[in-house]
Amino acid sequence: MSASPSTAAEPKTGSAGEAGAPPVRGPRGAAKRRSSAVRGGERLAGYTFMIPWLVGTAVLTIGPMAWSLYLSFTDYHLIRGGDWIGMANYTAIFQDPMFLRAVKVTLLYVVIAVPVKLVASLFVAMLLAQQRRGMGFYRAAFYMPSLIAMSVGVALIWKALFSQDGTQDRLMSAFGWDGGGFLGNPSVSILMLVLLAVWSFGAPMVIFLAGLMQVPQELYEAADVDGASKWRKFLHITLPMLSPVIFFNVLMETVGAFQLFGPAYIIGGESGAPAWSTLFYTVRIYTLAFTDFRMGYASAYAWLLVLAVGIVTVIMFRAAKRLVFYAGEDGR
């Protein structure tokens, strides 16, 4: 069973026999039989423990969200201030060539990086889901890059490897290449950011590994008795049994990919060099808000991102209802 938000979102009431007890006490059962004084104590404790989160959410999440929605209908400028201008920001955005470039770059990245990264991580996870000596070492070594991949340091390494006169350029020049570094070439520069994403395959890999470990071996044994090929076993046992984990990874990676900032900013700068080919959506928001100080306009940009991520998330949850197989759970 996956622990994706959906499971946590639906507290099961009174489900008996589960090893780890249901996460939430149902309205029936022990709670109801206890005196109201005890329940009052529980209520007080609940709110007390929630105080930091309640304050934080009100002041730093919900408040700012409402404020930013308001700002998106103004021409607010950090220094000059601003007034209500209705939908003007939103109508302007769709004629903004930079917006279209940023959307194109970001979508291209999401569509390439997420599947490639997940296929790579599943492949390596399957290689590592065996009983062999030294497995712990390989798992750790393959996982490690994902911890640093999104850092400024690694972005600078990428820059050094793939820029003009960088190592890749030098190595390929020896074979007659005169195309320069990949990062200087607008038609392939984004692929270097995809490569960076793929390099961080360790994070979903570990989650796949945990999922693979939970697939009952009897299923494979039964398939062997029937003479199933490796490929058929993968298709008809591994994939369905893994589908909750796949869903979790696809969701988290997609939402994350929409928000790539650090490496894109370090590699392409505010203009998304070369020729806007690395102009990511969040870089555009940052530049509008904190370099140009056009905070009203930038807020409209940000809200369109929320909308896009929201729509993609809803589509994924809908698709998951049909495609994700939850073993041992009925009514799904």
Add this chain to the structure above:
Amino acid sequence: MTVKTAPGHTIAGPRRPLSAKVKSAAWHASMIAVLAIVLYPLLWVIASSLKDNVDIITDTTLWPEQVTWEHFANAFDGLAGIPLWRFFWNSFLISALSVVGTVASSAITAYALARLQFPGRTVMLGIVIATLLLPGQVMLIPQYLIFSELDLTNTYIPLVIGKFLALDAFFVFLFMQFLRGIPRELDQAATIDGAGHYRIFFSILLPLLRPAVVTTSIFTFIWSWNDFMGPLIYIYEMEKFPLPRLLQAYSNSEGVSNWGGMMAMTLLSLVPVVLFFLVFQKFLIKGIATSGVKG
């Protein structure tokens, strides 16, 4: 894609020990080859930091012909007269505060959401889930305006305050997952013995949550250590820069002419993360597995 049933029992059936040995060796050889490709960028940066600036460009091999420690000496000098240790200390301070804040606030929030019953709990849980998927960029501008109004820009408060207020939904979830694995009978027995909710949490559950505390600490430390956007927006005085900001500033001012210094500094900035990982990797990989998949 071979799947083995149990040690010794392979799907392929019985085979001769010698060929098994050869196969095993071939397997390890191919894994190490793949690993070498994956870790190439890191090997490259180590090599580059030891070559002189001319060799970095002309010599594409990994083995430096002439090892020089000059770049590290330069890197320790830092930037603009501010020594490197200062930036390390800044990064460490931010990361340490983040760890303390995230662990404390996420643990108690998760306890309330997973174990206690109170009106509004379901709505709050829903909001936590929503924030897990919500692009943070949408809060960025108003948050900046708030902190700027309070005169808190160019301090670390905007970078860490959210950690003390349980706003990293990921870790609230992680703690909830671990709490689900602790039998409820334990709380009930304690209740019968007269322990209140605070006692139950601090004396009974918190010690059992140690793996969650460790996992959260490591992740928070590394993520805060790597965070770039926060310091980029809020910190403008170089004395207060954490390492990512220093690297960015360094690459803007010296990067083009001094690749070796750049790479030495980059390498040094990655060392704490890698060390942290090596020390705690067993915990870490188990921890993510639990957070992603029911333990």
